[in-house]
Amino acid sequence: MAEETTSITYVFSFPDGHKETFVVALDPKTIEATEPLPENLPDWTLLDFHKCAHCPLQSETHPHCPLSARISGIVDRFAEIISYEEMVVEVQTPERTVSKSTTAQQGLSALMGLVMATSGCPITALFKPMAAFHLPFATSDETTYRAASMYLLAQYYLYRETGNADLSMRGLGDFYRSVEVLNEHMAKRVREATERDAAINALVELDFFAKNFTFGLEERLEELKYIFQPYLDRFEGEG
């Protein structure tokens, strides 16, 4: 039975002993953030400010971009932090605690990836399954594996519902291309908001993960093929 909320806590410990803590509370059924948004949001979060070209939302119903609104608190609190500042980041989930000595950029990138997926943004909502099984500090290969697996499981459910499924992975590349467009617009927004570069470089790092899927996807998947050799050995020819 699912709990009413699931919390994932990020604790950033700076070398001077100062700590910043962020709690991401999620509704386990919708995988969406449950905390109310601050009442006074900065102007750079307005929907029409550097609005993504493919955003389906309208400012009449959504005066603020939900993704910008959700990350604004993080951007504010890291407004004075330099991207390569060293720190320890601890991530506490209901199941485990993970800790890493890393840079502000990488720690923020992990947190922002989680917040963006669960923000209510209709574009990044496709990342919700990955947020439900959040893996902080994932490597490029881990992200490729997780995203490709997520996409194929989604196709399984789609096939059961509609009889149609995309096994070519074309849709995954299209999705990540739309994320690249979003990242470009988000970078323009965040540039308006920060005194330092940590938040913007966190976005850039996330964007490079997206690039895993927008060029050379077939080659990248081919590199992981050897892991699946037992499946190929057992099931090839059974078609």
Add this chain to the structure above:
Amino acid sequence: MAVILVVDDSKEIRLMLDEFLKLKGHTVFLAENGERGQRIFMSHVQEIDLLVSDIYMPEMDGLEFIRMALAKRPDLKVIAMSAGDTKGNLASLGFAGDFGAQELLPKPFRMPDLLAAVNRLLI
């Protein structure tokens, strides 16, 4: 095909650029800051055709590195890339241009834009 030195303090970005440029048939060296980049550059000073460097990095930053590299090899091709300086703005890319970088890429950029810049310089 060219020999390219990529300098960026983000490991993920280095690896992504490494993979992309190798897919295009280039030989790639990687460095995590200007200081390390300088050591690799000096060891392969006549081999390296193109430098792709971030600007804002710990140890030696990209501007200093670009200036040093171009002083040693005035014919070197240089692409500077940046998400912004300490203030998050992109003025530092303009400085890289003043220092001799021929192509300037604000991050985030799309890989076709990087490829186009590489191709323009290596023709």
